[in-house]
Amino acid sequence: MDKTALNRYFRNIFLFLIFCFGVWAERTGYIEEMAYYQEDVIYLAGEHLYLTLVSGGLAVLTGVPLGIYLSRPKMAQRAEASMQLLNIGGTIPTLALLALAMSVLGIGNNAAIFGLWVATLLPIVRNTFTGLRSVPAHMKEAARGMGMTPGQMLRQVELPNSLFVIMAGIRTALAINIGTAPLAFLIGGTSLGELIFTGIAVDDQAMMLAGAITTALLAVVIDFALGLLTMAFVSRGVNPLRQRTA
Amino acid sequence: MITLDKLTKIFDTPNGSITAADHISMEVPTGEICVLLGPSGCGKTTTLKMVNRIIPATSGRVLIHGEDTSQMNTVDLRRNIGYVIQQIGLFPNMTIEDNISVVPKLLGWSAEKYKKRALELLDLVALDPAIFLKRYPSELSGGQQQRVGVIRALAADPKVMLMDEPFGAIDPINREVIQDEFLKMQKELQKTILFVSHDIDEAVKMGDKIAIFREGKLEQYAAPDDLLAHPANDFIAGFVGNDRTLKRLQLVTAGEVMQQNPSMVTLDQPLDEALQLMESRDLEAVTVVNREQKPIGMVRREIAQVHRGSCRDHHDGLPTVIYQDDDLRSVVSRLYRVDASWLPVVDGEGYLQGVITQRGITHHVGATYRTQA
Numbered sequence: 001m002d003k004t005a006l007n008r009y010f011r012n013i014f015l016f017l018i019f020c021f022g023v024w025a026e027r028t029g030y031i032e033e034m035a036y037y038q039e040d041v042i043y044l045a046g047e048h049l050y051l052t053l054v055s056g057g058l059a060v061l062t063g064v065p066l067g068i069y070l071s072r073p074k075m076a077q078r079a080e081a082s083m084q085l086l087n088i089g090g091t092i093p094t095l096a097l098l099a100l101a102m103s104v105l106g107i108g109n110n111a112a113i114f115g116l117w118v119a120t121l122l123p124i125v126r127n128t129f130t131g132l133r134s135v136p137a138h139m140k141e142a143a144r145g146m147g148m149t150p151g152q153m154l155r156q157v158e159l160p161n162s163l164f165v166i167m168a169g170i171r172t173a174l175a176i177n178i179g180t181a182p183l184a185f186l187i188g189g190t191s192l193g194e195l196i197f198t199g200i201a202v203d204d205q206a207m208m209l210a211g212a213i214t215t216a217l218l219a220v221v222i223d224f225a226l227g228l229l230t231m232a233f234v235s236r237g238v239n240p241l242r243q244r245t246a
Numbered sequence: 247m248i249t250l251d252k253l254t255k256i257f258d259t260p261n262g263s264i265t266a267a268d269h270i271s272m273e274v275p276t277g278e279i280c281v282l283l284g285p286s287g288c289g290k291t292t293t294l295k296m297v298n299r300i301i302p303a304t305s306g307r308v309l310i311h312g313e314d315t316s317q318m319n320t321v322d323l324r325r326n327i328g329y330v331i332q333q334i335g336l337f338p339n340m341t342i343e344d345n346i347s348v349v350p351k352l353l354g355w356s357a358e359k360y361k362k363r364a365l366e367l368l369d370l371v372a373l374d375p376a377i378f379l380k381r382y383p384s385e386l387s388g389g390q391q392q393r394v395g396v397i398r399a400l401a402a403d404p405k406v407m408l409m410d411e412p413f414g415a416i417d418p419i420n421r422e423v424i425q426d427e428f429l430k431m432q433k434e435l436q437k438t439i440l441f442v443s444h445d446i447d448e449a450v451k452m453g454d455k456i457a458i459f460r461e462g463k464l465e466q467y468a469a470p471d472d473l474l475a476h477p478a479n480d481f482i483a484g485f486v487g488n489d490r491t492l493k494r495l496q497l498v499t500a501g502e503v504m505q506q507n508p509s510m511v512t513l514d515q516p517l518d519e520a521l522q523l524m525e526s527r528d529l530e531a532v533t534v535v536n537r538e539q540k541p542i543g544m545v546r547r548e549i550a551q552v553h554r555g556s557c558r559d560h561h562d563g564l565p566t567v568i569y570q571d572d573d574l575r576s577v578v579s580r581l582y583r584v585d586a587s588w589l590p591v592v593d594g595e596g597y598l599q600g601v602i603t604q605r606g607i608t609h610h611v612g613a614t615y616r617t618q619a
Contacts, residue, residue: 102274136333138331138332138333138335139333139335139337139338140332141300141331141335142329142333142334142336142337143335143337144300144324144334145298145300145324145327145331145408146324146325146329146331146348146352147321147322147323147324147325147326147349147350147352148321148348148352149321152352156337156340156348157337157339160339160340161337161338161339161571163339221304235339235340235382236382237338237339237340237341237382237383237384237385238338238382238384239341242261243384
């Protein structure tokens, strides 16, 4: 079975499971109950997206330049040590991170954004750094030998050739971010966590599911959007998903 | 003209300093290919890369057309030198057109001008622009990629080119083809080229001059025939190989060695005229030509001695003919294959121009030693 046939096979199973879930939800009356929270879901999904986009956007704006900086030849000596530091930072549990943020920034969205920013930063920096470092030396030598300045090399050769890996890092980061944002509720941030945690607290399964399913949907939508961006911005010549060989 | 003046590179390593290139001085005349040849680690690549400062020189100067390049800005210097590397180094994110246009764009050419240039260059290496312009490197075969690598280096029409084992990663059959193509291009373009190779056959084929390196030192700098005929020391003799005289054969064409004004007879001439001709010139056989002066056979002396009649009735066929432009290596190979001591030589249209003999070839090859003695 070739790869596309396998993909189709899994997709069909996935669609079937969703269908079964839909049938189950309808039979047990969950759909009706969840519809009751429609207004809350729409408002909270907006807030949830706001948290994600601000913290994720900040993470991209800081993580990518940081990754580029660490990948420069002059940083070669210190880059690995810095990456280790970031890796250790990455092992701090997100909940602990949010609690720490709260103790410094107080309760509310600001602390949540800070916490989510830190949690999102690592995959972006790591992928940017590894992506740039794995651009083959001979390609850089060709660029240098043709008379490109370091800036031109970065813009015309290094970034375009590692963009697929960098985008993969951003996708991972935002998936983590959306999945973590519900925890922001615990430190006073506004997100779909409000439905989930309240649902758990008052033992209202429909409420909890309304929050959880919406969070999952958001994650899928954001990932899909980033997938489209990847297709649009990564040159066909270096996109492994669009490879045609001679 | 490229002039290297006491060019030296010393690498500092934890185990002490290593002299990769030691006072290299040489001159490559305008329009010539100079092959830097030697075993790995001999300093040939280091020397090449000091010219465009991919490796900064420890001391010494590089002059291009008499101008000291140390006065020039590194980026400008590199944009005016074509650079081809073994791994090709095409940028996979760019189309073939964009790859070719890199240096013209850096130099600020107008879009119209560099697009036209890309078309011209693809035509030059017989790659159809309609097919290849918008393709990506990963969609090309290795040989096609290397052709693009070469024309990319030619894009801004630099006078000087550096080529670091440019055909090293291509399979032997394609390599021959690309080498021939490149030599044909070079005949017209007349670039001044430094060319790194570790393959003596490639060096003999491509080089107007060969510079042999060993352990950072330039051991001998000479034309290929000189180098093969008179290696300066045992190392070079060993490096160019015991069959170095055979290698010299490919530097000479049949036209240069053949005896002109060959003896010939026509089909209608009587056999005794052919015999007289052979006896007067002391030949074992003579070529038979048709009315258009194209060789169609030969008459042997022993047959002419015992038979009567016309050449038409007593000639043998020719095993093969040699073309004027064939190199002696292939000539010798064919002489051996058909077990002949001589063969007629024809021009491109097939007219008889001369004959080539095994003695003539050995005489030519040995000439350089006789003038020495």
